[in-house]
Amino acid sequence: MDFETFNRENRQAILNRVQHALGRTGSTPEPPIRPQRQVVLPKPEAEGDLTARFSKNLQKAGGSIVEIATPEEIPVRIAALLNEKGVPLQVAMGKDEALRGGDWQAVGLSVKNSAAGDLDSASVTRAFCGVAEVGSVVFCSGADNPTPNNFLAKYHFAVLSRKQLVPCLEDVWGLLRDRHRARGLPRAVNFITGPSATADVEATLQVGVHGPHHFEVLLTD
The missing domain is CATH 3.40.50.10420 (NagB/RpiA/CoA transferase-like)
Incomplete structure (x- = not known):
């Protein structure tokens, strides 16, 4: 199990316990995972030798x-x-x-x-x-x-x-x-x-x- 999956499952378990304590049924749906964008910053231009x-x-x-x-x-x-x-x-x-x-x-x-x-x-x-x-x-x-x-x-x-x-x-x-x-x-x-x-x-x-x-x-x- 990778870290992201482990973290997501633990977060869901905490939300389910909160829902149970409030007397609500069902589980809170997990928000969709948004793909992370890789930001590439411009490098300084090479000048001279x-x-x-x-x-x-x-x-x-x-x-x-x-x-x-x-x-x-x-x-x-x-x-x-x-x-x-x-x-x-x-x-x-x-x-x-x-x-x-x-x-x-x-x-x-x-x-x-x-x-x-x-x-x-x-x-x-x-x-x-x-x-x-x-x-x-x-x-x-x-x-x-x-x-x-x-x-x-x-x-x-x-x-x-x-x-x-x-x-x-x-x-x-x-x-x-x-x-x-x-x-x-x-x-x-x-x-x-x-x-x-x-x-x-x-x-x-x-x-x-x-x-x-x-x-x-x-x-x-």
């Missing part, structure tokens, strides 16, 4: 973006930034084979193929898509890209290709439906727009309070 819009909105939210030509450049870029910041050359990475194209050890990076922990300097995940309208990056949970890798390390790197960019937030749900038909839905879908930040304490902006204080998109072709 998707990459330019995404980059602009991402940086407006405090994120950064670096264009790379090949997957081999991923560990090179990560090692360069961690060296610049003077933090340990450690990176947490899931089991995504697409991220293992480069020589991580050659640039001195120690790789952990599991979920990130509180003490990990950096993490790298492969994004599901990017939304040009707001500069958000969307991630799907799973063994390939564990959700903790999006939030626990101080430096979070997201690998995203140009073909994964969509104009609006509404477009994400269509992609998720396609993924559901092919592989099933993930347990979690995270939208990340820039590094972790809050201004709750004395209206002073603090970056990295409850998540990464550096969020960088590695944009590939």
Whole structure:
């Protein structure tokens, strides 16, 4: 029995008890069910180049973006930034084979193929898509890209290709439906727009309070 049928039968039972208490006979007929209309709101028109819009909105939210030509450049870029910041050359990475194209050890990076922990300097995940309208990056949970890798390390790197960019937030749900038909839905879908930040304490902006204080998109072709 579905929820609608269950609800309708219970409502009818309540009405019958009221009729009986009032000394009336017969049951109150159920009002006809009107079909619900699906309202489709218009989406904003996509203006200009998707990459330019995404980059602009991402940086407006405090994120950064670096264009790379090949997957081999991923560990090179990560090692360069961690060296610049003077933090340990450690990176947490899931089991995504697409991220293992480069020589991580050659640039001195120690790789952990599991979920990130509180003490990990950096993490790298492969994004599901990017939304040009707001500069958000969307991630799907799973063994390939564990959700903790999006939030626990101080430096979070997201690998995203140009073909994964969509104009609006509404477009994400269509992609998720396609993924559901092919592989099933993930347990979690995270939208990340820039590094972790809050201004709750004395209206002073603090970056990295409850998540990464550096969020960088590695944009590939």
